[in-house]
Ligand SMILES: [Zn+2]
């Protein structure tokens with residue numbers, strides 16, 4: 304299928320939201336736009352996941368989405384109760400593992416074979432105050448004094464070393480791009496807005512990575528929408544950053560993105576009638592979302608130095624493996640013996656080989672990219688291998704089969 308064909312297929316979703324990208328819009332209008340888009344697509348079932356900052360200012364955003372979208376499209380949890388699966392943490396970070404949980408909860412489609420739409424809304428936020436000189440972004444009058452909003456994002460920007468800031472740092476530096484340096488190029492007046500836009504965009508990307516990697520319980524279309532709430536003294540508004548469609552209804556998969564790019568230095572800000580607008584050169588086009596496992600796999604194949612070292616101990620263990628490849632218990636024992644050897648001999652090659660072949664947690668994606676750029680980071684690689692080893696006990700038989708096949712192929 305061509306890009307135009309697959310885009311046309313999801314026109315119902317893109318059509319409603321595209322006019323809102325980069326344009327400040329009242330919160331309820333964004334919620335209604337999502338609802339009309341869902342109604343136009345007419346999916347047999349719908350679920351909603353909402354990720355926001357835990358800041359009290361974001362309650363308005365949560366309640367507006369509840370009223371405008373969740374209440375009307377999601378299934379009844381109990382009498383009068385239609386609810387989204389929600390994450391609220393500092394700065395509105397995507398929590399690894401949450402999308403598969405939401406997918407599982409809403410996997411209710413009847414008859415079997417019918418699909419569901421999972422709307423994943425991700426909001427970052429920024430405060431707005433209005434003074435004589437016009438608007439100021441990044442602050443809000445709260446409880447009678449000026450307060451930074453989003454405090455989580457700003458603490459990260461100021462170099463906080465608390466775990467949540469470390470998590471943000473990993474995402475902001477994904478694929479070797481120093482987005483903090485790019486933010487420095489943004490006009491200081493709009494830097495807080497750019498920070499929030501980029502954050503929402505990057506958290507959405509993490510959710511997409513997981514949607515691409517997760518094997519859904521029932522056929523699923525994920526619609527992942529990123530936005531920034533503008534917390535104001537009066538009613539809040541929102542700037543939609545963009546949306547991803549990840550189609551996992553069958554073997555033929557489609558992953559599309561339409562919205563602002565991830566380089567804040569390309570954003571152009573304008574303001575008219577108390578309405579903020581952001582444009583960049585990425586906006587007009589729909590493009591295919593990348594497959595990060597494949598990128599790592601290609602990099603591994605391209606680079607000659609990323610080979611597993613030959614070792615008689617590994618070869619000896621694997622020699623017996625072929626006979627036992629149908630015994631799940633024996634497979635686990637073999638893998639449990641080989642992984643520590645690989646962690647010792649060629650950790651980087653092994654970690655990247657596994658990741659590229661779809662083995663191990665997708666939450667290692669940023670670490671894997673970092674390893675491709677800097678093969679000296681063997682601690683990162685060892686951590687990935689250790690994690691795989693720890694999870695070995697809980698892996699389904701088809702996973703251990705795959706690991707063994709990859710090892711046998713690598714050791715010919
Ligand atoms: Zn729970």
Ligand SMILES: [Zn+2]
Pocket residue numbers: 356357358393394395428452453454455456
């Ligand atoms: Zn916040």
